[in-house]
Amino acid sequence: xxPTVHDIAARAGVSLAxxxxxxxxxxxVRKVTRDKVERAxxxxxYVRDVAAANLAKSRSYPFVFILPEGDNTFMRGLAAEVxxxxxxxxxxxxxITVVFVPAFDPAALAAALGQARDxxxxxxxxxxxxxxxxxxxxxxxxxxxxxxxxxxxxxxxSARDHFAGVDNVAAGxxxxxxxxxxxxxxxxxxxxxxxxxxxxxxxxxxxxxxxAMAESAPRHRLLPVVEGHDEPAEVERLVSTLLAAHPDLAxxxxxxxxxxGLIEALExxxxxxxxxxxxxxxxxxxxxxxxxxxxxxxxxxDAGHEVRSAIRVLRARADGLAVIGAxxxxxxxxxxxxxxxxxxx
Amino acid sequence: xxPTVHDIAARAGVSLAxxxxxxxxxxxVRKVTRDKVERAxxxxxYVRDVAAANLAKSRSYPFVFILPEGDNTFMRGLAAEVxxxxxxxxxxxxxITVVFVPAFDPAALAAALGQARDxxxxxxxxxxxxxxxxxxxxxxxxxxxxxxxxxxxxxxxSARDHFAGVDNVAAGxxxxxxxxxxxxxxxxxxxxxxxxxxxxxxxxxxxxxxxAMAESAPRHRLLPVVEGHDEPAEVERLVSTLLAAHPDLAxxxxxxxxxxGLIEALExxxxxxxxxxxxxxxxxxxxxxxxxxxxxxxxxxDAGHEVRSAIRVLRARADGLAVIGAxxxxxxxxxxxxxxxxxxx
DNA sequence: CGATTTTTGATTTACGTACATCAAAAATTC
DNA sequence: GAATTTTTGATGTACGTAAATCAAAAATCG
Numbered sequence: 001x002x003p004t005v006h007d008i009a010a011r012a013g014v015s016l017a018x019x020x021x022x023x024x025x026x027x028x029v030r031k032v033t034r035d036k037v038e039r040a041x042x043x044x045x046y047v048r049d050v051a052a053a054n055l056a057k058s059r060s061y062p063f064v065f066i067l068p069e070g071d072n073t074f075m076r077g078l079a080a081e082v083x084x085x086x087x088x089x090x091x092x093x094x095x096i097t098v099v100f101v102p103a104f105d106p107a108a109l110a111a112a113l114g115q116a117r118d119x120x121x122x123x124x125x126x127x128x129x130x131x132x133x134x135x136x137x138x139x140x141x142x143x144x145x146x147x148x149x150x151x152x153x154x155x156x157x158s159a160r161d162h163f164a165g166v167d168n169v170a171a172g173x174x175x176x177x178x179x180x181x182x183x184x185x186x187x188x189x190x191x192x193x194x195x196x197x198x199x200x201x202x203x204x205x206x207x208x209x210x211x212a213m214a215e216s217a218p219r220h221r222l223l224p225v226v227e228g229h230d231e232p233a234e235v236e237r238l239v240s241t242l243l244a245a246h247p248d249l250a251x252x253x254x255x256x257x258x259x260x261g262l263i264e265a266l267e268x269x270x271x272x273x274x275x276x277x278x279x280x281x282x283x284x285x286x287x288x289x290x291x292x293x294x295x296x297x298x299x300x301x302d303a304g305h306e307v308r309s310a311i312r313v314l315r316a317r318a319d320g321l322a323v324i325g326a327x328x329x330x331x332x333x334x335x336x337x338x339x340x341x342x343x344x345x
Numbered sequence: 346x347x348p349t350v351h352d353i354a355a356r357a358g359v360s361l362a363x364x365x366x367x368x369x370x371x372x373x374v375r376k377v378t379r380d381k382v383e384r385a386x387x388x389x390x391y392v393r394d395v396a397a398a399n400l401a402k403s404r405s406y407p408f409v410f411i412l413p414e415g416d417n418t419f420m421r422g423l424a425a426e427v428x429x430x431x432x433x434x435x436x437x438x439x440x441i442t443v444v445f446v447p448a449f450d451p452a453a454l455a456a457a458l459g460q461a462r463d464x465x466x467x468x469x470x471x472x473x474x475x476x477x478x479x480x481x482x483x484x485x486x487x488x489x490x491x492x493x494x495x496x497x498x499x500x501x502x503s504a505r506d507h508f509a510g511v512d513n514v515a516a517g518x519x520x521x522x523x524x525x526x527x528x529x530x531x532x533x534x535x536x537x538x539x540x541x542x543x544x545x546x547x548x549x550x551x552x553x554x555x556x557a558m559a560e561s562a563p564r565h566r567l568l569p570v571v572e573g574h575d576e577p578a579e580v581e582r583l584v585s586t587l588l589a590a591h592p593d594l595a596x597x598x599x600x601x602x603x604x605x606g607l608i609e610a611l612e613x614x615x616x617x618x619x620x621x622x623x624x625x626x627x628x629x630x631x632x633x634x635x636x637x638x639x640x641x642x643x644x645x646x647d648a649g650h651e652v653r654s655a656i657r658v659l660r661a662r663a664d665g666l667a668v669i670g671a672x673x674x675x676x677x678x679x680x681x682x683x684x685x686x687x688x689x690x
Numbered sequence: 691c692g693a694t695t696t697t698t699g700a701t702t703t704a705c706g707t708a709c710a711t712c713a714a715a716a717a718t719t720c
Numbered sequence: 721g722a723a724t725t726t727t728t729g730a731t732g733t734a735c736g737t738a739a740a741t742c743a744a745a746a747a748t749c750g
Contacts, residue, residue, distance in 0.1 A: 020708070021728090177681050362739095393736090
């Protein structure tokens with residue numbers, strides 16, 4: 001049977017109250033006694049029963065999640081995952097408030113962070129935009145002792161506690177290597193579609209992709225990046241224009257959202273088999289396109305993992321505990337039509 | 346504030362005892378009263394506090410894990426993950442016993458399953474070997490009401506509750522598609538190295554690989570499968586022989602363990618860049634070979650995920666709860682040098 | 691209707707920890 | 721050695737649920 005505080009008290013020859021004082025380092029214990037108790041804890045291998053402790057404390061963790069609005073499928077999926085976490089909040093003793101802000105709008109985001117601060121939560125998770133006012137708002141939260149985790153897109157230069165997202169330079173590199181190898185002997189330029197160079201994750205992916213392509217397929221020319229603002233309709237126009245302008249187009253890398261537009265444009269052109277297309281995020285649309293062969297590979301970050309990781313980190317920070325970095329690292333998943341999970345993410 | 350049993354009692358106008366009877370469906374409650382209580386539960390949105398419930402029940406889950414012996418890195422990693430779970434057992438209320446049996450030995454495995462039965466655990470997790478005596482031993486456990494989960498390698502035809510591992514046909518297909526696309530315009534046959542056709546996972550991978558290669562690279566001839574029994578030394582001999590016999594070898598797929606032998610043979614031959622090599626399981630050796638370019642891609646199943654999933658499922662079965670299949674599906678991870686996680690699995 | 695069975699209420703103990711209070715003992719100071 | 725401060729003990733309550741007991745009330749039966 002697992003040792004309890006009573007066992008420690010007996011073993012150390014002290015009272016329960018003293019054990020409690022040591023365990024929760026309350027004052028009023030001589031060092032000799034403290035040592036005795038700590039030795040007993042050590043030899044018995046006592047581990048505090050967190051469930052019982054939380055029950056006794058009736059602790060709760062109020063968190064705020066700030067997510068972008070818009071009909072981008074990935075972000076909607078992320079919101080759904082936060083909602084799922086909210087549903088679990090009863091048993092996890094978290095109280096999650098979700099706030100939506102206009103996408104790509106630094107001022108609105110900074111304002112939302114300010115309002116979150118007024119709620120005095122234990123922690124805030126935010127899909128960041130890389131702008132000075134956002135950095136300032138995050139730092140203000142931290143100054144109030146509120147834990148902050150960036151989600152999906154990071155905010156380097158701020159005092160955020162943690163980034164719950166993938167290494168986007170590595171993601172871009174992965175896409176570049178796959179593109180280079182899939183192109184094989186083919187000739188022709190490669191196009192790149194981004195959402196916005198305002199967000200850090202897109203800039204990072206571009207950097208990684210360009211570098212890896214230069215290594216794995218140096219003879220392929222990269223066309224200038226076009227920005228589709230993660231809007232399917234805009235992406236479709238851009239890609240159609242690219243396809244028309246470059247009859248020898250060998251590949252397309254969409255490093256942002258708006259895959260519906262990419263897929264639509266490719267299939268309308270009838271060149272979906274000749275053009276090697278790589279994109280991000282597994283959604284019902286991208287999934288179908290991967291199966292049909294319009295998309296050749298898909299990189300993915302698991303939104304559910306990211307949300308759960310963010311919550312774990314926020315809770316740990318709220319308790320003043322350390323975070324095991326390796327355990328919270330979000331993986332870059334590669335999907336081909338053959339290793340698709342049965343359920344759409 | 347979250348509702349408790351007291352709130353339900355008050356709302357339904359019954360006593361605490363009656364609420365308890367309904368919640369744990371004990372006998373002695375009229376349907377009218379039961380309905381009243383259930384309506385109160387519904388309207389208040391009551392969710393049982395599992396932590397408090399487990400505390401009150403002081404429930405514990407004794408599990409037995411049966412793993413193969415041998416110095417195969419993946420299996421050692423799996424054992425380490427089980428050990429890590431054992432370390433967490435204090436806070437998770439599990440009591441895990443680990444048993445090691447000789448690899449590829451159906452009789453020994455069946456005997457171990459029999460011994461596990463004598464311990465009367467709540468559940469057993471086992472790396473299965475596809476043999477009739479093993480099926481019989483698993484079915485005997487199930488007949489005793491002991492939950493059984495197969496780990497890594499499945500046992501179809503048995504009464505096991507769940508398989509905590511990847512879809513190995515899909516894994517083989519993934520390898521086949523990657524191989525086909527990576528080969529690009531190259532010519533030459535492709536070799537396949539397996540561990541043993543005795544275990545289901547290897548047979549499944551072979552099937553998937555052959556099918557996908559036939560689709561994506563039909564002109565490449567597949568050489569007859571050779572078996573290396575997951576032993577690095579044996580794999581090295583086999584691969585060296587293959588390399589010598591086929592100067593035009595285009596690719597090698599190692600669907601079993603023993604990557605050290607594969608890597609050694611390739612690097613000794615000096616043909617590691619010409620031959621496209623795809624293997625399974627991320628280990629320090631395979632990781633280094635991926636970075637150096639000796640291996641071109643690596644498929645992986647996360648042993649930690651598998652162990653934790655197995656425990657979740659065993660616990661759910663022990664409590665008579667349903668398992669959310671989609672949540673327990675283990676993904677087939679693809680690693681290129683660019684998306685390697687920072688820490689070796 | 692009374693007798694019997696079934697259903698319900700009231701109450702208590704327990705799980706392992708947190709936290710508070712007050713008294714008792716020990717150590718320290720003068 | 722007395723007065724003071726610090727340390728320790730004893731004890732109780734709380735968290736939300738499980739589980740048991742015994743009495744009381746209600747329903748059912750003959």
